[in-house]
Amino acid sequence: MSLNIPTLINSLNLPHFESIDELSELTRLSSRLLYCLSMKTDKYYKTKQIKKRNGNYREISIPSYTLHIVQRWILVEILNKITITNRAMAFRKGKDYGHKQNALYHSNTLYGLALDLKDFFPSITASKVYTIFSSLGYNNFAATILTNLCTLDGKLPQGSACSPALSNIICITLDKRLIGLCEKRGIRYSRYADDMYFSCDDKALLLKNFPIITKIIEDEDFIINEKKSHFHTPSNKKQVTGITVCPTDIEDYMELKAPKKLKQSIREEIFICLISGQYENKEHILGEIAYVDYIEKENKQTYLERIKHYINKQLIKIQLFPELVNAYNDNKFYSDLDSAQSIDISIDTENEFEYFESLFQERKCFLEKKGLQDICKYSEWPDIIINPQIDTTNNSTDSECPF
Helix, strand or coil, X not given: CCCXXXXXXXHCCCCCCCCHHHHXXXXXXXXXXXXXXXXXXXXXXXXXXXXXXXXXXEEEEEECHHHHHHHHHHHHHXXXXXXXXXXXXXXXXXXXXXXXXXXXXXXXXXXXXXXXXXXXXXXXXXXXXXXXXXXXXCCHHHHXXXXXXXXXXXXXXXXXXXHHHHHHXXXXXXXXXXXXXXXXXXXXXXXXXXXXXXXXXXXXXXXHHHHHHHHHHHHCCCCECHHHCEEECCCCCEEECCEEEEECCCCCCEEEECCHHXXXXXXXXXXXXXXXXXXXXXXXHHHHHHHHHHHCCCCCCCHHHHHHHHHHHHHHHCCCCHXXXXXXXXXXXCCCCCCCCCCCCCCCCHHHHHHHHHHHHHHHHHHHHHCCCXXXXXXXXXXXXXXXXXXXXXXXXXXXXXX
């Protein structure tokens, strides 16, 4: 190994290597494996299509286990040691970063401008990644190897452990230019991955600087997704990276609200658990509830209180099904929730019969629509509801009341 270690690599305490064998010593992986990972990278990824809200699909490239190990090493030993701007709010640890802090940063301004960068990760080319490693002091060979390990088909892949950190590093110049522009004009700026937000109390000032902002973004080789650009005023909802900032009756106090679609999804997932008696998705649901509760924790009524009330309210819908009652009581989302109680089936009138018949059919259709298996035995239900007789003469269901 050469003793002439570049100053920047030395000052940041970055691992230094000039050959594949030296990288092998650092990572404790064989030279042959590292060569294959860096020269035949496409063979070590699996591609997955994930449906987006607009109906289109996002391509996720999942690295193999060994490639992931190398990428994690690059992330921890190199990328995480590079200081980025304090207005980059995504992919960082600490109480000053994340969705919530990003929204709070803009909560007390009247006007906001939300911009989205089109094809964010794919628009970051391998040449830009190479420039980053080269500027750190790595020679041509080392910078090329590191670039190959972090990119796929000449661009930054979504799914790589290094991509989030690299995107923040590559956006340092973009962030600094926009920070410099905005601070001189009294505008607040932050960026959460590809979501950029600008806010101030002067509508004209924000609109006046929009062309300059656009020019800076284009100079840095990014493209604004015009379909996702929004201007917020006091008369409409201010949404910062999906979080809605809501004014209250209390002066200088704002409430944050998590995305409405996410909360609707949580309620739907809970309802499916209750009606089907299947709780395999429970931990995922609890994680989503915890996230929403974190966003809305300072509100007058916390989300956790509201969702617990919702769950208790839904218990009435399973009390006629002993198997669902037992499944719920064995899989309560929270220990302080009410226990579900079973009640006996009692049919004394034609109206009651029609009600139970409708209830059975609605639940049956719901389970079929969701592709879920019915765990209920219906031992106490009238057989005419569970197994309706078919009249072959007119091909209609025999709904004659059994009393």
